[in-house]
Amino acid sequence: MxxxxxxxxxxxxxxxxxxxxxxxxxxxxxxxxxxxxxxxxxxxxxxxxxxxxxxxxxxxxGSREALLLQVMHAEHLDWIDALTEELPGTAAPTALARTLAARPVLCDLISASPALIAQLDRSELSVLTAQASDAQQRLGAALRPALPLSDDQLRALTAAVHAFTGTTWAWTDPHAIQPMVTDFTSTLTRLLTVFIAGLASTG
CATH class of the missing domain: 1.10.10.60 (Homeodomain-like)
Structure with a gap:
């Protein structure tokens, strides 16, 4: 640039x-x-x-943190569009992991988001809450045709996707002397497969 x-x-x-x-x-x-x-x-x-x-x-x-979280929201929306195109004919855990792996900026922002959120003021946090709700609803709508889950289960899954992505991305840090995870996509796929199976078994 x-x-x-x-x-x-x-x-x-x-x-x-x-x-x-x-x-x-x-x-x-x-x-x-x-x-x-x-x-x-x-x-x-x-x-x-x-x-x-x-x-x-x-x-x-307003702040550096608010800007980065605004970018994360924009990245989220673009990712959900890509996921919607990927899901037909692809298992949900695979589609989720594959499309996230293709968006390293989003994964990096998700990994950094806890520290960013901790620095927001009240008005910025209100904006973030609205953005998070919007992204959660869109992601749930994208996943609903592919997964026989209730609305509550879909909300739990969207939270898990965020948590698993952030943690797995941090574990795959290429700058680490010895990354804890060497294959982001396969690790995330396995985590989501187990979590979705657990949700389905409690339905």
Missing amino acids: TVQPPLPFARARNAAQRQDRLSQITTVTRELLTHRRATALTLTDVAMAAGLAKSGILRYV
């Missing part, structure tokens, strides 16, 4: 301009995350890449 020199901040004058600026910042952040981990990305990095002042970035996103 070409880094632009920061420009003087110009406040968006209407809702459309504000949304355009937010989309610009989010797009730049998603691109940066393809080259570095969420834990290493700073607002200064984002500001330089976007050609904006850091103070301008903060006016729109």
Whole structure:
């Protein structure tokens, strides 16, 4: 990505301009995350890449953590679209693991999310709660045709997908001297297979 020199901040004058600026910042952040981990990305990095002042970035996103979690939500929605296309003809655990493995930015953000969430203020946490509810409902709707589970079981599964993904991704850390897991996709597939079987047996 070409880094632009920061420009003087110009406040968006209407809702459309504000949304355009937010989309610009989010797009730049998603691109940066393809080259570095969420834990290493700073607002200064984002500001330089976007050609904006850091103070301008903060006016729109509130904090680094809120920005990264906004990107995670966008990544979630794109992943759910890909999963919906993958599910017909593919077992749910395999489809889940395969499509997640294809989205390392999302997996990295999920892994980093507990630390990010801990830094949010009350208003940012309210936004995150709404985003999480939206993603959970969309994921449940995508999985429902493939799995004979109740709504409560689907909610439990969506939570498990998030938890298993974050943990498995951290265990597969390529920067570790000796990663605890060497195959993210197969490990996640096995975990989800066992969890889904357990849910089905209690239905």
